[in-house]
Amino acid sequence: MYTNIKELVDDAKKKQQSISELMIQQEINENQATREEVWQAMEQNLAVMENAAKKGVTGDGVFSKTGLTGGEAVLLQKYRQEKTTLSGDTMIAAVQNAIATNEVNAAMGVICATPTAGSSGTLPGILFTITKRLQLNHEQQVRFLFTAGAFGMVIANNAGIAGATGGCQAEVGSASAMGAAAAVEAAGGSPEQSAEALAMAISNLLGLVCDPVAGLVELPCVKRNAIGAGNGLIAADMALAGLTNKIPADEVIQAMDRVGKGLPRALRETGLGGVAGTPTGLKLKMKIFGQTVADN
Amino acid sequence: MMANYKSVFDIIGPIMIGPSSSHTAGAVAIGRAANKVFNGLPQKIVVHYYESFAQTHKGHGTDYAIISGILGFAPDDSRVPNAIKIAESKGIKIKFIEETVDSPINHPNTAIIELENTDKQIKLAGCSIGGGTIEIREIQLDGFSIKPKGPLPIVLVKGQSSDNEIVEKSLKKLAQIYQTNKYGTSDQQQIFEYDLSRRLRSNDIAELSDKLPELIYL
Numbered sequence: 001m002y003t004n005i006k007e008l009v010d011d012a013k014k015k016q017q018s019i020s021e022l023m024i025q026q027e028i029n030e031n032q033a034t035r036e037e038v039w040q041a042m043e044q045n046l047a048v049m050e051n052a053a054k055k056g057v058t059g060d061g062v063f064s065k066t067g068l069t070g071g072e073a074v075l076l077q078k079y080r081q082e083k084t085t086l087s088g089d090t091m092i093a094a095v096q097n098a099i100a101t102n103e104v105n106a107a108m109g110v111i112c113a114t115p116t117a118g119s120s121g122t123l124p125g126i127l128f129t130i131t132k133r134l135q136l137n138h139e140q141q142v143r144f145l146f147t148a149g150a151f152g153m154v155i156a157n158n159a160g161i162a163g164a165t166g167g168c169q170a171e172v173g174s175a176s177a178m179g180a181a182a183a184v185e186a187a188g189g190s191p192e193q194s195a196e197a198l199a200m201a202i203s204n205l206l207g208l209v210c211d212p213v214a215g216l217v218e219l220p221c222v223k224r225n226a227i228g229a230g231n232g233l234i235a236a237d238m239a240l241a242g243l244t245n246k247i248p249a250d251e252v253i254q255a256m257d258r259v260g261k262g263l264p265r266a267l268r269e270t271g272l273g274g275v276a277g278t279p280t281g282l283k284l285k286m287k288i289f290g291q292t293v294a295d296n
Numbered sequence: 297m298m299a300n301y302k303s304v305f306d307i308i309g310p311i312m313i314g315p316s317s318s319h320t321a322g323a324v325a326i327g328r329a330a331n332k333v334f335n336g337l338p339q340k341i342v343v344h345y346y347e348s349f350a351q352t353h354k355g356h357g358t359d360y361a362i363i364s365g366i367l368g369f370a371p372d373d374s375r376v377p378n379a380i381k382i383a384e385s386k387g388i389k390i391k392f393i394e395e396t397v398d399s400p401i402n403h404p405n406t407a408i409i410e411l412e413n414t415d416k417q418i419k420l421a422g423c424s425i426g427g428g429t430i431e432i433r434e435i436q437l438d439g440f441s442i443k444p445k446g447p448l449p450i451v452l453v454k455g456q457s458s459d460n461e462i463v464e465k466s467l468k469k470l471a472q473i474y475q476t477n478k479y480g481t482s483d484q485q486q487i488f489e490y491d492l493s494r495r496l497r498s499n500d501i502a503e504l505s506d507k508l509p510e511l512i513y514l
Contacts, residue, residue: 001299001302003299023304026304027303027304027305030302030303030494031302031303031494031495032497038304041305041309042304042305042308044311045305045308045309045311048311064315066355104314105314105315106314106315107314108313108314108315108357108377109313109314110311110312110313110314110372111311111312111313111314112308112309112310112311112312113309113310113311113312113317113321113427113428114307114308114309115306115307115308115317115426115427116316116317116318116426116427116428117312117314117315117316117317117320117321117428118315118316118317120314123308145308146304146308148307148308149304149305149307149308150304152307152308153299153301153304153306153307156300156301156306156307156426156427156429157299157300157301160425160426161307161426161427162318162405162424162425162426162427163318163426164318164347164348164404164405164424164426165403165404165405165425165426166426170426171426178307212352214355215351215352215354215355215356216315216352216355216356217314217315217316217356218315265347265404268348268404269318269348269351269352269404270347270348270351270352270404271351271352272351288355289354289355
């Protein structure tokens with residue numbers, strides 16, 4: 001099992017193999033599975049991701065029970081069709097896929113947690129956009145998920161991926177970094193460039209707080225996935241252009257862990273601080289849960 | 297390194313019903329662990345929530361998620377959202393308590409489950425560490441207070457010293473054993489706890505259970 005990014009990158013260089021291939025082999029060895037089992041399980045994850053991103057823009061879209069989120073991926077789709085976007089269609093397509101997926105999650109639809117449900121839109125946002133842009137085939141898309149998973153495992157085992165322990169940087173930040181690293185491989189970049197993309201993506205979202213209104217994975221979570229996807233694409237492009245982070249990926253992951261531990265409890269998925277604690281945030285909480293949140 | 301995340305599918309996955317992997321999928325997993333330790337359906341369920349779980353369990357579906365796990369449902373079972381009604385229709389009494397003190401097992405997403413019926417009771421303290429992955433940090437069973445390191449898998453065996461040797465031999469073939477704990481003395485019923493480096497395949501678990509019917513795999 002790879003315990004840090006350096007090991008992963010060094011091994012890929014030594015064996016002249018891609019990170020996705022190393023991940024597939026580790027999965028076969030560690031969990032005594034066959035290559036077919038492992039591949040098919042990942043194909044299933046991809047299918048769930050595709051369905052969620054589509055479902056979010058079908059008809060009027062999907063809506064959560066609380067009414068806090070829903071229908072906005074459809075607005076983006078319409079905007080792309082009718083107007084000239086400021087960021088370019090690639091970026092807004094990524095945002096649309098990210099938001100569509102998290103709207104489905106908030107509406108209690110079926111999603112694939114990558115690495116968490118709250119951050120489940122970030123990876124599809126990146127993947128489906130580069131699929132179109134780089135004309136990725138099915139195998140390359142499945143490999144993208146293995147690469148993302150390899151980097152995500154290192155982050156999860158060294159820093160954590162829960163908003164309650166690490167803030168949103170641990171969720172959307174991790175997802176953004178995983179997607180950036182995987183996008184580099186899909187675009188033909190080197191394992192080192194993947195690591196640089198990861199380091200830049202996490203550095204850019206360091207300190208991002210987890211402040212869900214009424215404690216629900218809706219506001220600001222759905223739109224946080226837009227920044228996760230956008231930031232991931234930008235970090236991947238920077239790495240492919242040859243930019244480096246100077247602070248190594250493993251140290252950035254450590255920094256994220258320390259920053260997470262240093263966040264006050266109000267900003268770690270308690271629904272108390274940040275936008276959850278604004279007058280409107282508190283009003284929405286009252287509206288949804290009534291006088292007290294404690295009565296069962 | 298005692299890694300909590302042992303598979304790529306802990307990170308890319310699980311496939312689940314929204315909205316929260318920690319508070320829904322993870323809660324189902326904690327409930328399922330309690331179900332395995334209790335071995336059967338309880339008449340009474342008490343769930344204590346701490347910190348982030350206490351603040352945000354409503355609206356995340358944590359309540360029905362944890363109950364569905366206690367009933368033995370899988371995280372993507374369509375009955376999950378109706379688990380509380382299903383449990384109540386079986387005559388099970390359910391109580392949720394939002395604790396205001398810090399988690400006794402030192403994690404913001406903590407649930408402590410107490411299950412009982414007329415002839416047995418158990419207590420299990422679990423935490424949801426992100427992405428649907430959990431740790432079990434304390435189990436009270438048969439009067440013993442079992443304290444695993446946390447990361448799964450954990451194997452518990454009720455039996456005699458001779459059983460201990462059989463299990464240890466079999467387990468060593470399948471995984472590294474990070475920690476072994478014995479509870480009780482050899483002149484009475486004992487419980488052996490093994491914290492493993494890797495998950496076991498279902499056919500390996502079935503084979504072990506054939507030898508030792510009192511084996512619990514978490």
